[in-house]
Amino acid sequence: MVITISRETGSGGHTIGKLLAEKLGYAFYDKEIVASAAGEMGIDEKLILENGENMSDQDYIDMKSGFIPHCRKPEVPYEEIREAQDRVIMSIADKGNCIIVGRGADFILRGRSDVINVFIHADMEHRVRRVQRHEGVTGQEERIRRELERKDRSRTMYYRYFTEEEWGRAENYTIALDTGVFTKTQCAELIIRALELRAKTKSV
């Protein structure tokens, strides 16, 4: 089975992915590891790392309108980067039993019956507090909030460009959980139970 985890920045989705990998004995892939897998396949790691799930508003508008053929930085067609990343994600998924965090993997693997797609989110207050803890700072709420909003926005633009759908809609995920309510360990438990139940269900 493959578990994809999409997450709002600061919601703890990355940590939940690691917890799941440990508990299930699954391989764990985040952006660094996906980029490294790309490197092994002869694809430029840096391109994947920097352009694998983000897009600026201006690039989105200009590319959609045909004003520019590809994003401003780097000067490589986004579609090429995307196709390379698709190949990497599919090859990872084909190996089975793994967790893939981010990278629009839910969309790339859509329609496969061996995948469950997880979305992890939390309200802004919880996310800001998590970033404060992570950075070891107090205060600076306004800066952190703006940065989180910018990241959400750039993921939304990326997802919209490639899927023509809205990022974060419940209907695109097998299970979505709120880490403002559940702890990360509790989320891992619920996802593992969902995975077990999913394996039992015949008609999918």
Added chain:
Amino acid sequence: MVITISRETGSGGHTIGKLLAEKLGYAFYDKEIVASAAGEMGIDEKLILENGENMSDQDYIDMKSGFIPHCRKPEVPYEEIREAQDRVIMSIADKGNCIIVGRGADFILRGRSDVINVFIHADMEHRVRRVQRHEGVTGQEERIRRELERKDRSRTMYYRYFTEEEWGRAENYTIALDTGVFTKTQCAELIIRALELRAKTKSV
């Protein structure tokens, strides 16, 4: 505890609500029961029944732009209906241990720590099949699909008008589940486990 269930039509959310009520021994409220509770509070049942979670595109546009002060049918300000329904839902929630299906109850009860908000969805194919079974018909996929899309749309307009947010975004729910993947019994099991874990979590 209060469990609100928002659902795409045909996703089985109503049945899951009933299952949960049985398993947990909670009171169950769907639109008929909410309307009847409204009746007991001296509020017109029919208004609540017909206008408690739906709004046409045209009413949305005309009301937002100030072109008309309230929806076309009935000629009662939507806000009044809404406020009456809010009072009913809050009085139901105050009694505790209940399931409330639909009616935007997730939004009305937002911020309360004794509530978990559930969203139930499924892909269109599963929903069409469920409606076929429910109506005892074969074929007629196109009619059913159009009707489901119309209902989703009218819930979206209603939610947008009153909350200024998009209906069906994962971030508005404590847990969201796909009945195209899980059976209704499996969903009930996952929600009950979520409820138990929620009760354990202190910091909310």
